[in-house]
Amino acid sequence: MENIVVTGIRGLPLIRAGDNIPAMICERVKVENGDILSLASTVYSKAKGFTKSLADITPSKRALHLAELNKEDPRFVQAVIDASKDIIMEYPFILSELPFGHIGVRAGVDQSNIDDGMVIFLPPDPMHAAAQLREEIRQLTGKKIGVIITDTCGRSFRRGQTGHAIGWSGFTAIRDFRGDVDLFGHELKITEEAVVDEIAGFANFVMGESNNGVPAVLFRNCQPWTGHDDLYFSKTEDITRKLLKEHCPS
């Protein structure tokens, strides 16, 4: 088996609305069949114009209330509300479910790495975003790759953010071991591995945060896997979500 090679794609300029990200990436790196490209959602959203000026936002009564509670700009809070399908926790920070299933702090709305007074939203349909990027790269290069769109999220129990997948194309989110046996022939108890999050996390490590300017990472020689795409728990399965929703102050 060959080593996996992970390349941070350097030299990309600051991304602006209308930029052709697949073309910019393919100018800087030669993709091969089976490669996996991981792209920061912020960069995708900037290129597609999923941004808004705070000056264009009028906060609702609820936004004013939550802004007061969390000591945040009411217009920013309104952007968070607008991006949310459901607010699971209002305080000490807003935790939202997005329409596509992801649960994230402040609905993933971001104020860093963008001009003053602007906010960046997560792509509203990141599965479509990943599929489209994949197809555009296929058209540019003739190569079939996989794509992961990442967001940076906190976790329960452990401090620090890590990269998570919010959109993917070319493979399944979960590697499914159901029916497999271990080295001793026992049927496995742990049967589902969230491989897209494991790849997204390492991509985030390579990207760094802050001013490193590496929003895209290419993985070569990853072994393919099979599984399914049910990455998000349903409401009834999700113990944490249920408890937060029922018991958190509002």
Next chain:
Amino acid sequence: MENIVVTGIRGLPLIRAGDNIPAMICERVKVENGDILSLASTVYSKAKGFTKSLADITPSKRALHLAELNKEDPRFVQAVIDASKDIIMEYPFILSELPFGHIGVRAGVDQSNIDDGMVIFLPPDPMHAAAQLREEIRQLTGKKIGVIITDTCGRSFRRGQTGHAIGWSGFTAIRDFRGDVDLFGHELKITEEAVVDEIAGFANFVMGESNNGVPAVLFRNCQPWTGHDDLYFSKTEDITRKLLKEHCPS
């Protein structure tokens, strides 16, 4: 900047108590200064004898109760209780805090990839385990590497396990961006990245689960970082832990 190269260390035999893992690894791969070695905790625990025969375990009244609740072997549940500092949730699965701070399902006690009737515990002091492995490899090769010991854990909100770090040596768990600015000169809001978990996750992807037999992964050319080691939330910070502890059925 050079590409990162990730090598799954193949050809390791089934690990038995007393095996010299650092020597076995260094026979199969040439380490260099700055490399990061990620090792599955199960393999470390087997070599060090952190295992027990179910036949040697007498379940307590509490173990019998929790076993009935969760439809598990009472002796296995006793092993979970013995490994736990605190049981945070009793049902629908046992969620424990371990003495070293990690929170994991069934206290990380494992029955896969070991002989019938045996259980594997997480290393009781995985920070020491990582430091010792690092030192042993330095003595064998003269090279200074970093080490991460991994466990496979579930998450809130998302289905599927991912690799997490439970022990590390040679760097900090968290990359700390406090005081850094973004590409536009704003001070960053997200300031702490749990890089050891991002690396552990990708190592777990390369290891695979089940019968792949790749318990160790080597990373070359990772950029160094600075930060701190406060990976685990304190009880007062941890909203999820507090809610589970207060509201879950027992």
